[in-house]
Amino acid sequence: MNKFTRRNYRVMLWAGLMLLSHAPAMSLAEEREQVMDDVWLQQQQAETGLVGMAAVVIQGGEVRYLGAAGDRKKGSGVPVTVTDRWHIGSVTKSMTATVLASLVEAGDIGWDTPLPPVLGMTDTADTGWEGLTLAQVLSHTAGLPANFSLRVNMTSSPEEAERPAARRQAVLEVLKKPPRSTPGSGFEYSNVGYTLAGVVIETLTGQGWEQAMRERLFAPLDLGSAGFGPPRSDGESLTEPRGHRYLLGITLAASETADNNAIIGPAGTVHMTVEDLARYGYEHLRGERGEGTLLSASSYQRLHSPVLENYAFGWVLREGSADTGPMLWHNGSNTMWYSLLVLVPERDTVVAMVFNEGNVARADALAWEWVEKLEL
Numbered sequence: 001m002n003k004f005t006r007r008n009y010r011v012m013l014w015a016g017l018m019l020l021s022h023a024p025a026m027s028l029a030e031e032r033e034q035v036m037d038d039v040w041l042q043q044q045q046a047e048t049g050l051v052g053m054a055a056v057v058i059q060g061g062e063v064r065y066l067g068a069a070g071d072r073k074k075g076s077g078v079p080v081t082v083t084d085r086w087h088i089g090s091v092t093k094s095m096t097a098t099v100l101a102s103l104v105e106a107g108d109i110g111w112d113t114p115l116p117p118v119l120g121m122t123d124t125a126d127t128g129w130e131g132l133t134l135a136q137v138l139s140h141t142a143g144l145p146a147n148f149s150l151r152v153n154m155t156s157s158p159e160e161a162e163r164p165a166a167r168r169q170a171v172l173e174v175l176k177k178p179p180r181s182t183p184g185s186g187f188e189y190s191n192v193g194y195t196l197a198g199v200v201i202e203t204l205t206g207q208g209w210e211q212a213m214r215e216r217l218f219a220p221l222d223l224g225s226a227g228f229g230p231p232r233s234d235g236e237s238l239t240e241p242r243g244h245r246y247l248l249g250i251t252l253a254a255s256e257t258a259d260n261n262a263i264i265g266p267a268g269t270v271h272m273t274v275e276d277l278a279r280y281g282y283e284h285l286r287g288e289r290g291e292g293t294l295l296s297a298s299s300y301q302r303l304h305s306p307v308l309e310n311y312a313f314g315w316v317l318r319e320g321s322a323d324t325g326p327m328l329w330h331n332g333s334n335t336m337w338y339s340l341l342v343l344v345p346e347r348d349t350v351v352a353m354v355f356n357e358g359n360v361a362r363a364d365a366l367a368w369e370w371v372e373k374l375e376l
Contacts, residue, residue, distance in 0.1 A: 038067035040370075045069040048362055051244050051251060052080040054274040055353040055370060058282050066275060072356070073242040073253050084241050085231035085271045086354035087259070088339040089332025092270040093194050094303070094314030095280070096209070097138050099201055099216050101299045101313075104134075108204045111135040111302070115196075116175070119168075119203055125175040129183070134200065136183045137193045138314065139307035143179030144190040148264070157262035160210055160228075164202045166263050167209070171196045187308040191267035194314075198266025209266050220294055221283055225273040229259050230337075243336030246358035254336045254358075268332055274354045277341055281350040284315075284328070285343045304328055320344070331364060338363035342371050 045053055052070030056063065068080045103109055109118060112133045116122045121129075128143075136142040147153065148170055158166045174192055181188070198209040205212050210228055218226040231240035233256065243254040262269060272280075283292055288304060290297035303313045310317045318327040325346030332339045338355040351374065353367040 038069065041067050041069035044366055044370075048366060049251070050355055050357045050359060050363060050366070052241055052356045053353065053363075053366075054080060054082060054084065054086065055351075056082075056274045056278045057349065057351050057374065058278045059347065059349040061282060061286070061348075063275065063278075068274075070356075072238050072240065074244060074251055076238055078238045080241055080356070082275065083225075083273055085225050085227070085273055086241060086277075086339060086356065087230050087243060087269075087271045087334060087337035088277060088341075088354065089334050089337060090191075090268040091277070091330050091332040091339050091341050092266065092268045093332075094284070094330055095213065095217055095270060096194055096197050096201070096266040097303055097314040098284075098294065099212055100134060100138070100197060101295050101303055102216060103201070103204055105295060105299055109134060109200070115200065119171075119199060121172060121175055124172060126178045128178040129175050132179075132183050134197070135307070135313075137197050137200075140187055140189050140193060140311055141184050141308055142190065142193050142196075143181040143183045143185070144174065144188070144193045144196065145180060146189060147191050148174070148195075148261075152263065153261055155261060155263075157259075160208060160262075163210070163262055163265065164199075164208050167195055167199050167202070167266075170263055171199050187311065189311075191264050194267035195264050201266070213270070217294070221280060223272055223276045223280060225271075225276045227271050228265060228269050229262065229271065230254075230256060231271045232256060241356040243334070243356055244358050245336055246360070251357070251359065258336060260334050268334065274352050277339065277354065278350045278352040281341050281343050281352065285345055285348065285350055288345065315343075331367075333360045333363075335360065338367070340364070340367040340371070 051074050054068040057065040066082050068082050070080055072078045072080050112135055115132045116125045116129055132142055152170050201209050201212050230243055233239040245252050245254050286292055287295055287300035304315055306312045306317045315328045315330055318329055320327045324344050328343040330341055336358050338357055338360050340353050342351045351371050353370055355363040357363050
């Protein structure tokens with residue numbers, strides 16, 4: 001693991017409270033509505049006891065591998081499929097940063113524009129935040145705390161129409177206090193920071209963060225499966241996976257709505273299929289070489305450039321091997337789901353793996369094992 005992963009492993013996984021197959025490419029028309037009979041995935045699901053998982057490889061813009069194994073809910077006997085939707089946690093952060101990059105390109109804000117005046121908080125924020133910038137917020141170098149207070153986190157999630165006001169108030173309460181460190185001077189992984197980034201989006205667009213995501217990211221990239229919070233089943237039938245808590249060695253199904261407070265949505269509440277997750281990743285990969293749909297190559301390059309601790313704007317740089325070259329990645333978990341998205345630019349490849357599982361350490365280890373064993 002690289003420096004960031006070693007030193008911040010627990011923060012990345014818990015702050016949200018936070019290659020090709022040797023077989024030929026499958027026919028998606030045949031496999032899209034059924035579980036893929038994949039030997040390795042099935043074996044790993046059985047050996048690890050993880051409830052359900054799905055994985056995908058996109059290379060050269062084409063799906064080279066797509067599979068799923070396990071159950072939608074522990075003990076249900078209802079298998080996961082390649083079209084199921086999964087909560088991706090903090091992988092959401094790079095999506096929030098991507099929308100902000102589009103606003104930078106439009107001239108609505110700059111990466112180094114002081115934020116208190118933009119937010120209309122000059123008179124209410126502590127003077128220590130005067131030079132706070134978007135670049136510092138997105139790189140976790142703003143001096144913001146990891147999470148909001150227990151009081152905020154334990155409050156019932158507001159309805160979507162009420163979230164912009166609730167986010168703004170939660171952020172304002174933090175900014176009334178001095179920074180934990182001088183903005184720009186150190187790294188601290190922060191869900192508060194990405195919530196603040198969402199407030200910037202809401203302030204500049206006049207839209208709630210969710211609607212801005214729908215119109216400015218999901219629709220242009222045709223991510224039709226994307227939504228917010230845990231995926232919901234239709235009626236009483238189990239048509240989508242259920243998240244699972246892992247407590248004292250016991251795995252228990254969570255309620256269908258169990259998640260972090262929706263106030264921190266910009267930091268980690270998106271859900272989508274594993275294929276859409278990888279296709280989003282491929283937009284970033286090709287975008288860096290000037291072939292993207294949303295942004296210029298220079299904007300993607302800025303999003304991918306590390307600041308401190310190998311962390312960029314919603315992405316982490318991993319050195320990789322002589323065979324793979326540098327990789328960009330991010331993972332996510334609300335402690336009931338886990339996701340990993342990895343970009344391998346030198347191989348024109350994106351890898352993603354997702355789980356409906358609260359045993360995050362085991363899921364993370366298996367996801368990286370799978371990435372490292374693939375013949376990129």
